[in-house]
Structures are given as C-alpha cells and as structure tokens.
Amino acid sequence: MTNIPKTIRENLHFLCAEIDGQLLQLEAFFKEPTAATARRIMDRAGYAHNLKTRIHTACLYQMGTAKKQNRKKLTLRSLEFIATDLQRLANLCRQCLRHVERIDQFSTLVPERYPALVTNVRTGVGKVEEALVKSDSETAISIGQQQDRIEAGYKKLFKTYTDEMRNPDKAPADIANSLLVASEFRRMGDSLKSISEALISANIGQAVNFERYFSLQNLMSDLEATGSDLKIETIAETRSGSSISAIRDRKTEAVAAVFKDGEKSKVKEERQGVESWHSIYPGLAPKILAYQKRNQSAALLIEHLPGLTFEHIVLNESDALCTQALRTLSKTLKDVWKQTKTKEPAGLGSMQQLSKRLGEVRRVHPEFRDSEINFAGARLTSLDKLIEKAAEREAHVAAPFSVYIHGDFNIDNIIFDPGENRIHFIDLHRSRYMDYVQDVSVFMVSNYRLQVLEQETRQRINTVSQAFFTSVRNFARKQGDATFEFRLALGLARSFATSTRFIFDKSHARRMWLRAQYLIEQALNCPLGDEARFRLRIKEIFVD
Structure with a gap:
C-alpha cells in the first residue's frame, strides 16, 4: 500500500480509539442503563466528526499532489471511505440510545443480547489499523465477516421481537423501538463491510466489493503468473453496472487478461454471446479463460485482444x-x-x-x-x-x-x-x-x-x-x-x-x-x- 501521510495515520488512530470508546460505553449501557453513560456517548458526537473531517481534508490535499491515475489516489479515497464509515458507527450508537429512550419497559429490548453484538463491532474496528498498515487483505476480510455474525444476531432478535408482538402484556411501541435498535446494529455491520472493501481496494489497487474480490482471486489463479506478479487497473465501467479491468504483468506491463464482473444474469449473457460467436464465426470474439459465479454476481476472465x-x-x-x-x-x-x-x-x-x-x-x-x-x-x-x-x-x-x-x-x-x-x-x-x-x-x-x-x-x-x-x-x-x-x-x-x-x-x-x-x-x-x-x-x- 502507498505510504500513509503521518497526519492521516494519526487522526485515523484517534478516530478508531474514539469509536472503540463509544462502543465500550454502549456495551456498558446495555449491561446497566444509566443516564450518565448515555450522556457520555451523546456528548462525544463532535470529536468523531472533527477527526473524520481532518482525515478528509488531509486526503483532499494529498490527492492534489498525486499524479493522474496514481495508486496513491485510490488509497486516499479508500481512507476517506473508512473515516466516513467509522464516524457513521458513532452516529449509529447515538441512534440506538434515541430508540432506547422511547422504550418504557427496558426488558422488552432483551438487553443481555446486545453486548455480544457490540463486541462484534469492536472486533472489526480494532482490526482497521492493522489491516491498513500491514496491507493485510486477510485481516480486511475478517472485518467484513463480522457483518455475518451481526446479521445472525439481528435475525435472532427479530424473531424474538416479532414473537413478542403476540404478547398482550407487551407495548407495541416498545417492540417497534426495540426493532429499530436491532436495525441500527445491522447498519453497523454494513459499515464494517464497507470499511473492509475500502481496505481491500487500497491493498490491490482496484476498487472492489466483497463479491468482486473473491471472484478476482479465484479467476487470477487460472493465470500462469502468480498474484504478486500481476496488477489490476480499471478499463471501463459499463452503464449496465459491470466493471472491466485489465490484469497486467508487473514486469512486462503486458495485459495478461481482461476481468469483467457484474450482475450474474448480465455476465451469463456475455458468456453465452461469446460462445455463440465462437460457434458461428470463430476468431471474431475473445476467448473465455475462466468463469466464476458467486451469489448474485459473476465474473469472466477474458483473453486480451491486441489492437x-x-x-x-x-x-x-x-x-x-x-x-x-x-x-x-x-x-x-x-x-x-x-x-x-x-x-x-x-x-x-x-x-x-x-x-x-x-x-x-x-x-x-x-x-x-x-x-x-x-x-x-x-x-x-x-x-x-x-x-x-x-x-x-x-x-x-x-x-x-x-x-x-x-x-x-x-x-x-x-x-x-x-x-x-x-x-x-x-x-x-x-x-x-x-x-x-x-x-x-x-x-x-x-x-x-x-x-x-x-x-x-x-x-x-x-x-x-x-x-x-x-x-x-x-x-x-x-x-x-x-x-x-x-x-x-x-x-x-x-x-x-x-x-x-x-x-x-x-x-x-x-x-x-x-x-x-x-x-x-x-x-x-x-x-x-x-x-x-x-x-x-x-x-x-x-x-x-
């Protein structure tokens, strides 16, 4: 990864520490809800916002000095996204408290379930600096995987709350606000996944999401060169939502293949179209080197055509x-x-x-x-x-x-x-x-x-x-x-x-x-x- 300027690195360190502190206070609140604990979280809104703004300002300045298409720009953009999502976690903590404030019967919330969810979020935040400094994509992936654990916890809470709707002794407003609290944690999981994707993008020098990264890793294994010998650069982004990238050999700068990914149905149509041309009029369309599908997305590794x-x-x-x-x-x-x-x-x-x-x-x-x-x-x-x-x-x-x-x-x-x-x-x-x-x-x-x-x-x-x-x-x-x-x-x-x-x-x-x-x-x-x-x-x- 590109060397991170000292001012950005320091402010990111302080922002991660600040968010971790607010999450720790939120965990304490679920264990023992007091006005003093809630106030400590609500009063810290300005500091997290200021740290995020400092990072954005520093990134903007640094981008002004970076060369066109320089990898440094992608890293700086990724840092902006990371700072934004970290501050979003602080906002979601406060949103949780606003919803809890409207719950009359605190037990309806089932508060004993929430410390484990807070721990999942804190685990993700605690790995951000390590993944960034060490350019460690495996650690970055583990941050995004916290979303799966949070989602599992959310689904259990959702079932509990919807079951409670049949209980005449429970106030509907309390159940509704409890659902809103659980939803804020679900959004925290989304933020962790976004942070993970930004870190991976900075590491490999190519904007990717989770699905795209795993497809890219699997397809690149089909090439003769090793992953460390290859680099990726965007060629185009289509109006249908697909992304097209060139995979180059670092030593020769020659394009080894073209990587195209997007919605599974669109990529499948592309594959079928290429195969049809090969049977109807050979030599006009590029060869498909590999095909990979994952959930609702898919990817192709296509022969690079000279010209x-x-x-x-x-x-x-x-x-x-x-x-x-x-x-x-x-x-x-x-x-x-x-x-x-x-x-x-x-x-x-x-x-x-x-x-x-x-x-x-x-x-x-x-x-x-x-x-x-x-x-x-x-x-x-x-x-x-x-x-x-x-x-x-x-x-x-x-x-x-x-x-x-x-x-x-x-x-x-x-x-x-x-x-x-x-x-x-x-x-x-x-x-x-x-x-x-x-x-x-x-x-x-x-x-x-x-x-x-x-x-x-x-x-x-x-x-x-x-x-x-x-x-x-x-x-x-x-x-x-x-x-x-x-x-x-x-x-x-x-x-x-x-x-x-x-x-x-x-x-x-x-x-x-x-x-x-x-x-x-x-x-x-x-x-x-x-x-x-x-x-x-x-x-x-x-x-x-």
Missing part, C-alpha cells in the same frame, strides 16, 4: 489507418452477414424501442417533453403520435432475411488489430439473429454522438458514417433488400433519440433529437407501399 478500439482510431489515428479499419470492418460484417443469413424475415421494432426509452430520455432532458405545437394556426402532430404512427408502418416492413448481429454495435465495442488487419468484437451479451439495420444504425450514431467540437475530427466522423452507409447499402442491394433505407431511417431515429440520454451537452443533444424527429417525419411522408423507393439523405443528416 485499438474503433473510437480511438476515429479520434486519434491517421486518416490512412481510419480508412483501413473501416474497410476491414465493412468486409468482415458482410462476410458475417452472408455466412449467418437465414430466410427468416426480421422485424426491427425500433419505434417500440424508442417508445419504451422516452421516459429515460426525458428524465435527462425534460425539455424534450411532448407538447402540442401550433404553427401559423395549424396544430402539428406531436412526436409521441409520430412514433405511434411510425411503429404501425414499421410493423409491416420487415427485413427479408435475418443475420447474426452484435446487438450493441457502438464503436468502443469494435477492436481493430492493424498488424493482423483483423476485426474483433467485445461486449456481446445482446448478440442474436435480427435485422442487421439494428447494428448499422447504432454504429453510425455512436460515431455522430462523439462529443468533440474540433472541425477536422467532426469531418472525419461524418466521412466514416457516410462511407459506412454506402458500403452497407451496396450489400443490401445485392441481397435484394429493397426497404433497407426506409428501415434505416427509423433505426437511426431510434438511435439518435435514445442516445441523448448519455449526452449532457444540451445543444448536441438537441441536434440529435431534431434529427430523430426529422427522420420519422420523412419515413411517414413516404406513401404507403412505396417504402422500397424511399431514399435517405445521409449527407444532410450527418453534417453539422
């Missing part, structure tokens, strides 16, 4: 490399679509998808709320009504065939290896047989929504989108897909509108929102039955 994301290439690399990557991507996609093509028609359903996500969009951008518009005495159709009408039209215009698609074809999920001139896909949990327009529209809009203002880069983004469209349109014509452009208009509208929920810049979001509305109106203006004659004005849509 650059398409997003990085568009924003940072040369025009020549960008052109090469786009050409290889187009060729790969056409090959995948040809090999996986089935005769089963595929509905896009983009307007249904948009309708379901309008609430999320408008929570981020309330200015997009639907309202009636009157112009020159005429009442214009609202966007929601336009979407309803477009959904009816779309339901009767399906792709003449299905292909296997990525399902989340954002440009940061595509990797190009210039050395091998190969494309790889990642984040495959939504892969399935469907209309290929789904991937096409997502790819084009994920380029457009990049929040860069530099004119030359914006021009490159537009060029990529237009070139990609031309390539795919040629594929559609060769495959006899006559309504490709009509369906793409609605697919782009869906992607433009729903992507605004990830855009904070109001002017950029509005440009995307207006493009969505324009595309829906253009599709609806196409006479019924003439969808095959519809033509997209791509240059107008993808020029700022």
Whole structure:
C-alpha cells in the first residue's frame, strides 16, 4: 500500500480509539442503563466528526499532489471511505440510545443480547489499523465477516421481537423501538463491510466489493503468473453496472487478461454471446479463460485482444489507418452477414424501442417533453403520435432475411488489430439473429454522438458514417433488400433519440433529437407501399 501521510495515520488512530470508546460505553449501557453513560456517548458526537473531517481534508490535499491515475489516489479515497464509515458507527450508537429512550419497559429490548453484538463491532474496528498498515487483505476480510455474525444476531432478535408482538402484556411501541435498535446494529455491520472493501481496494489497487474480490482471486489463479506478479487497473465501467479491468504483468506491463464482473444474469449473457460467436464465426470474439459465479454476481476472465478500439482510431489515428479499419470492418460484417443469413424475415421494432426509452430520455432532458405545437394556426402532430404512427408502418416492413448481429454495435465495442488487419468484437451479451439495420444504425450514431467540437475530427466522423452507409447499402442491394433505407431511417431515429440520454451537452443533444424527429417525419411522408423507393439523405443528416 502507498505510504500513509503521518497526519492521516494519526487522526485515523484517534478516530478508531474514539469509536472503540463509544462502543465500550454502549456495551456498558446495555449491561446497566444509566443516564450518565448515555450522556457520555451523546456528548462525544463532535470529536468523531472533527477527526473524520481532518482525515478528509488531509486526503483532499494529498490527492492534489498525486499524479493522474496514481495508486496513491485510490488509497486516499479508500481512507476517506473508512473515516466516513467509522464516524457513521458513532452516529449509529447515538441512534440506538434515541430508540432506547422511547422504550418504557427496558426488558422488552432483551438487553443481555446486545453486548455480544457490540463486541462484534469492536472486533472489526480494532482490526482497521492493522489491516491498513500491514496491507493485510486477510485481516480486511475478517472485518467484513463480522457483518455475518451481526446479521445472525439481528435475525435472532427479530424473531424474538416479532414473537413478542403476540404478547398482550407487551407495548407495541416498545417492540417497534426495540426493532429499530436491532436495525441500527445491522447498519453497523454494513459499515464494517464497507470499511473492509475500502481496505481491500487500497491493498490491490482496484476498487472492489466483497463479491468482486473473491471472484478476482479465484479467476487470477487460472493465470500462469502468480498474484504478486500481476496488477489490476480499471478499463471501463459499463452503464449496465459491470466493471472491466485489465490484469497486467508487473514486469512486462503486458495485459495478461481482461476481468469483467457484474450482475450474474448480465455476465451469463456475455458468456453465452461469446460462445455463440465462437460457434458461428470463430476468431471474431475473445476467448473465455475462466468463469466464476458467486451469489448474485459473476465474473469472466477474458483473453486480451491486441489492437485499438474503433473510437480511438476515429479520434486519434491517421486518416490512412481510419480508412483501413473501416474497410476491414465493412468486409468482415458482410462476410458475417452472408455466412449467418437465414430466410427468416426480421422485424426491427425500433419505434417500440424508442417508445419504451422516452421516459429515460426525458428524465435527462425534460425539455424534450411532448407538447402540442401550433404553427401559423395549424396544430402539428406531436412526436409521441409520430412514433405511434411510425411503429404501425414499421410493423409491416420487415427485413427479408435475418443475420447474426452484435446487438450493441457502438464503436468502443469494435477492436481493430492493424498488424493482423483483423476485426474483433467485445461486449456481446445482446448478440442474436435480427435485422442487421439494428447494428448499422447504432454504429453510425455512436460515431455522430462523439462529443468533440474540433472541425477536422467532426469531418472525419461524418466521412466514416457516410462511407459506412454506402458500403452497407451496396450489400443490401445485392441481397435484394429493397426497404433497407426506409428501415434505416427509423433505426437511426431510434438511435439518435435514445442516445441523448448519455449526452449532457444540451445543444448536441438537441441536434440529435431534431434529427430523430426529422427522420420519422420523412419515413411517414413516404406513401404507403412505396417504402422500397424511399431514399435517405445521409449527407444532410450527418453534417453539422
């Protein structure tokens, strides 16, 4: 662990001692409830708060001197979390006393059960400094494990109190306040677990929770290098709640594998998606090195794929490399679509998808709320009504065939290896047989929504989108897909509108929102039955 500045170490020592003292007083109160003991706890609120504030202030100062992405920053953040949760324990002690104060018949509380719970909390607090100074993850784990013991004690008390509710001699208010006291101890267990996770995170240089740590330990044992030879660094945190980390060899700095964890159902879908791609089109998806599930979470250890994301290439690399990557991507996609093509028609359903996500969009951008518009005495159709009408039209215009698609074809999920001139896909949990327009529209809009203002880069983004469209349109014509452009208009509208929920810049979001509305109106203006004659004005849509 990074060396801890003296002022932080000293204040943390005093804070641990202070919390232990307050817990000791609380234990004494349960054994012999006196006003003097309660007052000693209530009067100490300010000191614990001041110690926590000193630690936070010192951490903030130290973070200002730390280098970007320095491990020192993670340690300092962990120390802030530890101080906050320690002070929270002091607050919970006082909350217990406030609840007890409202209990008329003290025996209802069953006070003899509580000293053991206090001991569990004190045991956890007493190990904080040791786990921190010695960078001892085993000791840190034992702090979190106190939560299990506290939870067991809570469940026994809960059963006792709920059984007492049948006793007519017991006051319901006394039982209710007793339950509240037990609940405060349950929260103390949560705080100990949070402290444990902060300590482990500081030790391994990676923000983790209990579930993630055990998964990571088990999966890393499958790698050839030993744990001490490896280090972990965050690559990304997805909107679905998953975390993605690179596991590097300390000596060579080479990435040994990629670690991805999250909700068990999401990780399971990712695993199934990767396995499907291996059977359908080998070499496009990374290999799964190991899989681990624990309770409601799961984790994957995935082969590291060499290369650059398409997003990085568009924003940072040369025009020549960008052109090469786009050409290889187009060729790969056409090959995948040809090999996986089935005769089963595929509905896009983009307007249904948009309708379901309008609430999320408008929570981020309330200015997009639907309202009636009157112009020159005429009442214009609202966007929601336009979407309803477009959904009816779309339901009767399906792709003449299905292909296997990525399902989340954002440009940061595509990797190009210039050395091998190969494309790889990642984040495959939504892969399935469907209309290929789904991937096409997502790819084009994920380029457009990049929040860069530099004119030359914006021009490159537009060029990529237009070139990609031309390539795919040629594929559609060769495959006899006559309504490709009509369906793409609605697919782009869906992607433009729903992507605004990830855009904070109001002017950029509005440009995307207006493009969505324009595309829906253009599709609806196409006479019924003439969808095959519809033509997209791509240059107008993808020029700022």
